[in-house]
Amino acid sequence: MSNLFELALICREADVEIVSDALMEVDALAVSVEDADADTDAEHALFGEPGMPAPKAGWDRSVVKALFPSEPEATEAATLILAQDWAGDVHVQAVQAVPEQDWVRLTQSQFAPVEITPEFWIVPSWHEAPPQAQAVMRLDPGLAFGTGTHPTTRMCLRWIATHAQRWPRVLDYGCGSGILAIGAALHGAHDIDAVDIDPAAITSSRDNAAANGVTLTTGLPELARGEYPLVIANILATPLKLLAPLLCAHVAPGGHLILAGILSRQADELKAAYAPWLALEVSDEEDGWILMTATRA
Numbered sequence: 107m108s109n110l111f112e113l114a115l116i117c118r119e120a121d122v123e124i125v126s127d128a129l130m131e132v133d134a135l136a137v138s139v140e141d142a143d144a145d146t147d148a149e150h151a152l153f154g155e156p157g158m159p160a161p162k163a164g165w166d167r168s169v170v171k172a173l174f175p176s177e178p179e180a181t182e183a184a185t186l187i188l189a190q191d192w193a194g195d196v197h198v199q200a201v202q203a204v205p206e207q208d209w210v211r212l213t214q215s216q217f218a219p220v221e222i223t224p225e226f227w228i229v230p231s232w233h234e235a236p237p238q239a240q241a242v243m244r245l246d247p248g249l250a251f252g253t254g255t256h257p258t259t260r261m262c263l264r265w266i267a268t269h270a271q272r273w274p275r276v277l278d279y280g281c282g283s284g285i286l287a288i289g290a291a292l293h294g295a296h297d298i299d300a301v302d303i304d305p306a307a308i309t310s311s312r313d314n315a316a317a318n319g320v321t322l323t324t325g326l327p328e329l330a331r332g333e334y335p336l337v338i339a340n341i342l343a344t345p346l347k348l349l350a351p352l353l354c355a356h357v358a359p360g361g362h363l364i365l366a367g368i369l370s371r372q373a374d375e376l377k378a379a380y381a382p383w384l385a386l387e388v389s390d391e392e393d394g395w396i397l398m399t400a401t402r403a
């Protein structure tokens with residue numbers, strides 16, 4: 107007997123973002139999209155992850171799924187959605203029980219140790235660290251972004267690991283799970299400020315730091331004060347452009363700025379946004395994402 111029910115909607119040329127908002131309003135526990143033609147950017151835009159707005163031309167048939175704790179709630183959500191003015195192109199595919207599974211084991215099976223460099227690994231608590239690992243970060247998936255599985259996070263960590271030194275101050279701006287700040291601490295950094303606009307990220311960073319035996323100062327962005335020899339921000343191209351004057355002001359003379367969450371095609375707009383203060387260069391690339399870095403004279 108299942109205790110979860112899935113509502114699946116077929117959307118033909120519908121504005122999928124509106125559909126997902128409506129599902130959220132009726133207490134959906136999760137929404138996912140299957141679209142044979144969807145490119146990665148389109149899926150990212152729907153979920154608010156790094157990426158560009160979805161090209162609507164690519165969405166000729168999508169399936170939006172939402173999970174509910176009971177069948178009446180799923181059916182009520184379907185009725186509410188189909189009654190909307192914009193729902194003409196939305197059809198209910200199914201309201202059905204989700205087969206019982208060992209959800210914990212299923213989740214755990216999706217997270218294996220992640221290699222950042224041959225010596226530095228991110229390892230979930232239920233896994234042994236690989237024997238060749240010399241630096242190990244213990245991190246389990248949680249509410250905040252940053253498990254090491256995303257290319258943007260991996261590129262930042264790779265930069266940290268290959269530029270390991272006793273950084274006297276570090277600013278991790280948009281810390282999520284705290285993964286970059288903890289990575290810096292494991293590679294010799296001290297006095298690390300990890301800030302985020304999301305309170306859940308601050309809590310998560312604090313917990314993950316404790317689990318790794320490192321000390322971070324965590325808080326809202328106002329916590330960041332003065333200049334740092336190392337400033338890292340893995341956010342998104344648009345907020346990174348808005349944050350340019352602020353982030354540059356935090357970089358100490360001779361200090362480094364490391365930016366991620368940027369697609370390859372966005373390199374020029376980022377360079378232009380930072381040009382009044384710092385000369386950004388592309389220093390790494392993975393799966394269409396780039397790492398941009400600059401050093402203050």
Ligand SMILES: C[S@@+](CC[C@H](N)C(=O)[O-])C[C@H]1O[C@@H](n2cnc3c(N)ncnc32)[C@H](O)[C@@H]1O
Pocket residue numbers: 156250251252253254258259262279280281282283284285286301302303304307327340341345367
């Ligand atoms: C892509 S996640 C990166 C998390 C982690 N640093 C990593 O590299 O995996 C971006 C984080 O930036 C935070 N964020 C977004 N806009 C922000 C802003 N204007 N100021 C501070 N944090 C922000 C989000 O809440 C989120 O936790």
